[in-house]
Amino acid sequence: MNRFSGALDRLGRAVLAGVEEMGKIILLFVSVLAWMFRPPFKLHNIFKQMEFVGVKSIFVVVLTGTFTGMVMALQGYHGFRMFSAESLVGGTVALGMTRELGPVLTSLMVTARAGSAMAAELGTMRVTEQIDALYVMAANPVKHLIVPRVIAGVLMVPLLTVVSDFTGILGGYFVGVHILGINSGIFIKNITRLVDLNDIYNGLVKAACFGLILSLIGCYKGFNTYGGAEGVGRATTEAVVLASIAILISDYFLTAIMF
Amino acid sequence: MIKLVDLHKSFGRQKVLDGLDLDIEDGKTTVIIGRSGGGKSVLLKHMIGLLRPERGQILIDGTDITKLNDQALNEIRKKFGMLFQEAALFDSMTVGENVAFPLREHTRMKEKEIRETVADRLRSVGLTGVEEKMPSELSGGMRKRVGLARAIAMRPQIVLFDEPTTGLDPVMAEAINRLIIDTQKNLNLTCVVISHDVRSIFEIGHRIAMLYEGKIIENGTPEELRASQNPVTLQFLAGSIEGPIRIM
Ligand SMILES: Nc1ncnc2c1ncn2[C@@H]1O[C@H](COP(=O)(O)OP(=O)(O)OP(=O)(O)O)[C@@H](O)[C@H]1O
Numbered sequence: 440m441n442r443f444s445g446a447l448d449r450l451g452r453a454v455l456a457g458v459e460e461m462g463k464i465i466l467l468f469v470s471v472l473a474w475m476f477r478p479p480f481k482l483h484n485i486f487k488q489m490e491f492v493g494v495k496s497i498f499v500v501v502l503t504g505t506f507t508g509m510v511m512a513l514q515g516y517h518g519f520r521m522f523s524a525e526s527l528v529g530g531t532v533a534l535g536m537t538r539e540l541g542p543v544l545t546s547l548m549v550t551a552r553a554g555s556a557m558a559a560e561l562g563t564m565r566v567t568e569q570i571d572a573l574y575v576m577a578a579n580p581v582k583h584l585i586v587p588r589v590i591a592g593v594l595m596v597p598l599l600t601v602v603s604d605f606t607g608i609l610g611g612y613f614v615g616v617h618i619l620g621i622n623s624g625i626f627i628k629n630i631t632r633l634v635d636l637n638d639i640y641n642g643l644v645k646a647a648c649f650g651l652i653l654s655l656i657g658c659y660k661g662f663n664t665y666g667g668a669e670g671v672g673r674a675t676t677e678a679v680v681l682a683s684i685a686i687l688i689s690d691y692f693l694t695a696i697m698f
Numbered sequence: 699m700i701k702l703v704d705l706h707k708s709f710g711r712q713k714v715l716d717g718l719d720l721d722i723e724d725g726k727t728t729v730i731i732g733r734s735g736g737g738k739s740v741l742l743k744h745m746i747g748l749l750r751p752e753r754g755q756i757l758i759d760g761t762d763i764t765k766l767n768d769q770a771l772n773e774i775r776k777k778f779g780m781l782f783q784e785a786a787l788f789d790s791m792t793v794g795e796n797v798a799f800p801l802r803e804h805t806r807m808k809e810k811e812i813r814e815t816v817a818d819r820l821r822s823v824g825l826t827g828v829e830e831k832m833p834s835e836l837s838g839g840m841r842k843r844v845g846l847a848r849a850i851a852m853r854p855q856i857v858l859f860d861e862p863t864t865g866l867d868p869v870m871a872e873a874i875n876r877l878i879i880d881t882q883k884n885l886n887l888t889c890v891v892i893s894h895d896v897r898s899i900f901e902i903g904h905r906i907a908m909l910y911e912g913k914i915i916e917n918g919t920p921e922e923l924r925a926s927q928n929p930v931t932l933q934f935l936a937g938s939i940e941g942p943i944r945i946m
């Protein structure tokens with residue numbers, strides 16, 4: 440009985456802590472929105488973050504996109520061959536990439552690369568009192584540090600998703616047509632038949648949401664770091680884990696709403 | 699004038715400030731001394747609104763900053779400059795950009811003016827031609843000097859120094875002390891300096907305040923402090939392990 444209530448107690452605490460954290464992240468989002476539209480706009484900072492989140496992630500995104508498309512074609516081919524529907528491979532690769540794997544894999548890669556860096560960078564600034572220094576100079580850290588990162592996340596993850604979708608389909612095409620010998624015309628025709636613009640569009644909306652999630656969580660964890668270098672390490676790990684989970688869970692709900 | 703009235707601040711169960719009262723006079727240098735971990739940095743952070751007390755008042759020229767919203771607090775903060783214990787330079791920016799930061803943030807100066815002002819502030823802390831360096835390329839002493847240049851960039855009335863000489867060699871420490879004395883005199887600043895270094899204390903302080911167990915137990919001129927019979931002050935100035943200050 441006692442052990443049972445102890446476990447219940449711990450569970451209750453964990454749930455409360457989770458809800459509290461979510462509330463704080465939402466409050467941060469509100470203040471990001473409030474500061475985003477208040478001039479002066481530091482375009483220089485925004486472009487710097489866009490370069491970091493976007494341009495510097497292209498390579499990993501191309502790599503994951505291509506190989507995901509390739510492996511989907513391979514897997515799809517073996518499945519569809521059982522009822523002689525190999526021609527559907529192109530369509531399924533394209534559908535899978537644009538609706539699901541493009542946005543999710545891209546945002547997970549960006550989380551690992553840029554979300555973690557945001558947490559580490561802001562965390563270091565927190566423990567070395569650089570954030571206090573901003574306050575002292577009457578400069579708001581949300582405006583200076585978090586707004587540019589969130590804007591970069593929301594804008595760049597969809598753009599990277601386009602890259603991922605495209606290279607994924609190319610990878611699928613390469614495997615399907617050149618290795619497995621599917622007719623190239625049929626491969627492409629099935630893509631256009633199965634995928635409509637809405638699939639791509641909805642995938643990009645998802646990507647924007649994921650970009651928001653990963654940048655907001657990265658910044659939140661970094662901004663609230665405590666406890667020296669160890670704290671920075673903890674914040675970084677927590678940011679990646681929490682953002683990845685949040686992306687996968689919100690993916691389900693976004694999919695349920697949109698498709 | 700900075701007036702602290704009955705300040706209370708705890709972290710968890712640890713009471714750091716316990717009914718602290720302190721007046722800081724305009725145009726003078728007040729040095730705050732006290733044991734490591736005694737709450738000196740915490741006290742300094744209260745003066746500029748980085749921490750809020752549980753109870754008590756912090757009056758800056760008559761305005762109680764504990765009750766202000768962010769915007770009003772920012773107006774007050776423009777009177778201040780602060781040198782952090784580890785300088786707290788923005789390490790993603792060059793030295794020049796660091797010193798220019800408050801100018802870019804709060805003035806409409808042209809680029810050329812900013813460049814001249816930055817060079818001037820750096821010169822006044824004894825540095826030239828370091829604008830393009832990154833903070834990570836500087837030594838500890840240089841970082842503190844850049845931090846000081848940034849703190850005085852906007853010509854504030856009040857400058858807070860958190861251990862400006864700790865961790866520096868004696869020559870560099872002396873140079874920083876000179877710098878504080880000169881800037882204070884030239885700009886007629888109100889300076890609040892935290893220090894452990896007994897030699898510096900008497901060199902730069904017009905007034906010296908001793909923080910002990912969350913209260914200011916002694917506050918006077920250097921001469922008064924030298925003549926003090928308070929056992930805590932005596933022990934601190936002598937650097938003795940015998941006395942009321944417990945070593946854990
Ligand atoms: N943000 C914080 N959260 C929790 N505890 C804190 C925080 N800031 C300070 N403390 C605690 O308050 C006490 C006083 O810290 P403070 O940094 O003011 O000491 P100090 O007098 O400046 O020491 P030093 O001379 O070593 O810099 C310490 O015990 C510290 O652990």
Ligand SMILES: [Mg+2]
Pocket residue numbers: 738739740783860
């Ligand atoms: Mg300190």
